[in-house]
Amino acid sequence: MGELRLMKGNEVLAEAAIRCGCDGYFGYPITPQSEVMETLMARQPWEETGMVVLQAESEVAAINMIYGAAATGKKVMTSSSSPGISLMSEGISYIAGSELPCLIINVQRGGPGLGTIQPSQADYFQAVKGGGHGDYKLIVLAPSSVQEMNDFVDLAFELAFKYRNPAMILTDGAIGQMMEKVELADFKPRWTNDELIEKCGSWATTGKPAGRKPNIITSLEMDSAKMEANNKRFQEKYRKMEEEEPRYEALMCDDAEYVIVAFGTSSRVCQKAIELARAKGVKVGLLRPITLYPFPKKAIAELSCRIKGFLSVEMSAGQMIEDIKLSVFEGGCIVPVKFFGRLGGIIPSPGEVVKALEENFLKG
Amino acid sequence: MDIKDIIKPENLVYKKSELLIDTIMHYCPGCSHGVVHKILSEVIDEMGIQEKTIGIAPVGCAVFAYNYIDIDWQEAAHGRAPAVATGVVRLNPDNIVFAYQGDGDLASIGTAEIIHACNRGENIVVIFINNGIYGMTGGQMAPTTLVGQVTSTTPAGRNVDLNGYPMKITELIAQLPGTSYVTRQSVQTAAAVRKCKRSIKKAFQNVIDKKGTSFVEVVSTCNAGWKMTPVGANKWMEENMFPFYPLGDMKDSDKKEVSNN
Amino acid sequence: MAKVRGAVVVDKEGCKGCGVCVEVCPQDVLSLNREVNSRGYHYSYMKNPEACIGCSNCGVVCPDTCLTIYRVKVLESEI
Known part of the structure; x- marks a missing residue:
């Protein structure tokens, strides 16, 4: 410990x-x-x-x-x-x-x-x-x-x-x-110069020793073909991240009919909201993206094939909801994706979230 | 005596520095950047500090400086070279770091960064190429453009009512306690180049001796931007730039008396 | 009595014909060639090689570092 x-x-x-x-x-x-x-x-x-x-x-x-x-x-x-x-x-x-x-x-x-x-x-x-x-x-x-x-x-x-x-x-x-x-984590020593050279020596500007080419850090490339190649390399890297690095936490999603998607502070509110909703008999879960990029698209897509709808809860006018919709669309099982948010520095209350869930999915 | 008898290795008195990469620079004919690059490579070579030196290239004509001197380089965003150099030297105090900037980069968009880096006394060399114009973007007015000087954005000449006054930023920098050596040089004659080289060498020695910021302005030409011949631009510089930007040391912590030149 | 003789070797392809070397030469040795190099520049050359004293001024001011300078002391008898 x-x-x-x-x-x-x-x-x-x-x-x-x-x-x-x-x-x-x-x-x-x-x-x-x-x-x-x-x-x-x-x-x-x-x-x-x-x-x-x-x-x-x-x-x-x-x-x-x-x-x-x-x-x-x-x-x-x-x-x-x-x-x-x-x-x-x-x-x-x-x-x-x-x-x-x-x-x-x-x-x-x-x-x-x-x-x-x-x-x-x-x-x-x-x-x-x-x-x-x-x-x-x-x-x-x-x-x-x-x-x-x-x-x-x-x-x-x-x-x-x-x-x-x-x-x-x-x-x-x-x-x-x-x-x-x-x-708190235990102390890890800073890298020694030798460790740094071993890990980053192929690119880092540490001072050019005899026998190696200069390391040059720049984002500039005047040759469009080379600049396109650079961009393609970046994109490959991003695709690899999307494949390997998405992280999320799923709470009570196994039997859920509806799933709230929320991150950070709003996810804490939603954790309480799903308890309140379940007490009312609504089977709702919470999916909390931990990596916002890469977004946990696959997890959303998989859920979309076995639930009735998503509610994106954000402290904004609705931004992450676009990534949820894209994930649902790419998954192929189209379900409604609704939004609830508060703006201007206000944190939504659990009651408001439950109400939004009811208004969007349980009325009529 | 035949020319062939003179051109022998034992008679060699001047050649390209080993640190200058064997390629044709992109600069216009007669551009001062080439001379200052040459001085830098000679100084780094002669001081034996190639393995420790890290150069910070600016945005402007010297953006490709990293293609010409055989050391590690970083290319900074416009005006930010002193901040980038700060990041390098604070974490790598044993390295020798220099920022190379033009007048648009240093005296306009990067005014905050240069003033604060110098005020903190960052242990770096700053090479400041002042040719009174934005060269790379096609000859627009710079903060250093002289009153009345014609540029593509002051076609009727710089008008103080509209454009304000030319900025003597080196004089401002000399006031900052973080700087140990502040000088203004030029490179249009052999004597000027030799003197400028001594100044740049001193600036690098100051960094080795951890004396804080050393700042070398080089009053330069941009004959393409000024729309003159290279030789004509040198003359114009002597007649018009030097009276407003007088050459000489403004500050030298090695000397007790500081002349305001 | 010794006299100094010099020579300037121009990297013809590296020269951009700016003419700064011509201007700084104290002996009027250098000039720009009527011919051009492959990039279209009137490159510098020794118009008057006999007068060169190997002072290196041209090399020092050359923005493209395309001049290599040699200097030798010669006795009157060798001239």
């Missing part, structure tokens, strides 16, 4: 980074995630593990610091909240286009614009469809508890390095600010 603590989600992100052997953090303050950098600065990991922490002059600078450090094979991360992630999107596109591994955390708040500081899930499209310019994808993990905030830091780095691709933890202000019991 690892060390048990009562911690805020944002604090856990910092602690997990130190413990998983992260080499560096670059960030810029923004509510509701400023505790990530504050915790790191208070912990002074440079004294303990050698991890570097730096407050950048902007999100734009922070993500480009990530680019530079990631390009040397180091395990680096940043965190921000919705408007800050918009600012980082150019850099994230460059990171994806240069095939660099790194971790980006979005502790979402309501938008658009300056929006609100309350929790939201309205950056789903931005996270799973790319976000910046060009055809690229992030590996997107959606924790629903403080424990998963801890667990997904290491997992995100593992996937990022496996695919040489940026990974994102897409969470929100509720989980970031929430305090829960968490079992």
Whole structure:
């Protein structure tokens, strides 16, 4: 059993980074995630593990610091909240286009614009469809508890390095600010220079020793045929992720007639909602996507052939519902896919979700 | 004495640096970038720091710098090279990191990044090519374009009422305590090239000695953008750029007196 | 009495004919050729090789690093 603590989600992100052997953090303050950098600065990991922490002059600078450090094979991360992630999107596109591994955390708040500081899930499209310019994808993990905030830091780095691709933890202000019991991971040492060269030496810009060609990190290619080949290579990588990496949790889906699909904070609400609905005799289950990209399409498609309908519950105007509809369509068993959501930083209540379920499927 | 008797290995006095990759650069005839690339490759070679050096290329004409010098390179987004260099050097303090930027990149879109990297005193070299114009995109006005200078976006000449004033960003940077060496050089004559090379060498030595940011501006020509011959552009630069962008050291932490030049 | 003699070897294909080397030569050795290389540039050549002192100024300013310079001290008797 690892060390048990009562911690805020944002604090856990910092602690997990130190413990998983992260080499560096670059960030810029923004509510509701400023505790990530504050915790790191208070912990002074440079004294303990050698991890570097730096407050950048902007999100734009922070993500480009990530680019530079990631390009040397180091395990680096940043965190921000919705408007800050918009600012980082150019850099994230460059990171994806240069095939660099790194971790980006979005502790979402309501938008658009300056929006609100309350929790939201309205950056789903931005996270799973790319976000910046060009055809690229992030590996997107959606924790629903403080424990998963801890667990997904290491997992995100593992996937990022496996695919040489940026990974994102897409969470929100509720989980970031929430305090829960968490079992912390044991300390893993940072990679030594030799380990880094062994794992990343074929591409990382570590300084060119005699006898090897220069390693060049760039997303630029003026020859269209080569650029198309690069894009095809990226797409192959994304197809492999779609094949191998979808993760989800299914609750009470075995006998379900209806399935609610929800992730992160809204999935916690829906967990209570399915209990309430079942108490009323409605056979309903919950499918919680853990990876938002790659989306658990197969699980949705399989369910669609044995249930009567899906309800997508989101803290947005309805974004993930499009991926559910696509999954149902690709599965071939067409069932209704309905939506319930709250906007602007409001978390739906379990009662509202049950009511939405009844109104969509059980009336008339 | 016959020419063949002169052209012998024992008589060789000047040749291409081993670090300069054997390819024809994409730059226009007479472009200053080529000279500065050559200086960089000579300095890195002579200092024996090839294995430790990481270059950060900008967006602009020098975007392909990584094709020309035989070291590890990263290509940064427009204006972000100082942030990228910060990421590299903070996690790899034993590496020697330089950012290579033009005036659109450094003095316009990347103003925040250069000011803050220099203000933090990041232990990097910054090479700043100032030719007063956006070369790669076809000769538009840069923040450094002189008053009255004709560009494709100031066809009647830069008008301060409309476009504001040319920016002396190197003078701003010299004020920042994080910088240890700030100088303005040029490369249009052999003497200027030799002097510029000494400055760039000093900047790299400062990074080895962990003295903070060393910033070398090279007042340069863009004869294609200026619509002049290469030789004519050099003369125009001497007559018009040098009075506004005077050459010389603005700051040198090795010397007690700091001249404002 | 020794005299310095030099020679400039031009990488004809690398030269873009910018003429900066011609301008900086103190001895008026170099000129741009009437002929062009395969890329259409009037490449630099030694119009007046006898005058070259191997000072390397041309090589130092050449943006395309296509000049290699040789220098030798010769005795009057060898000239």
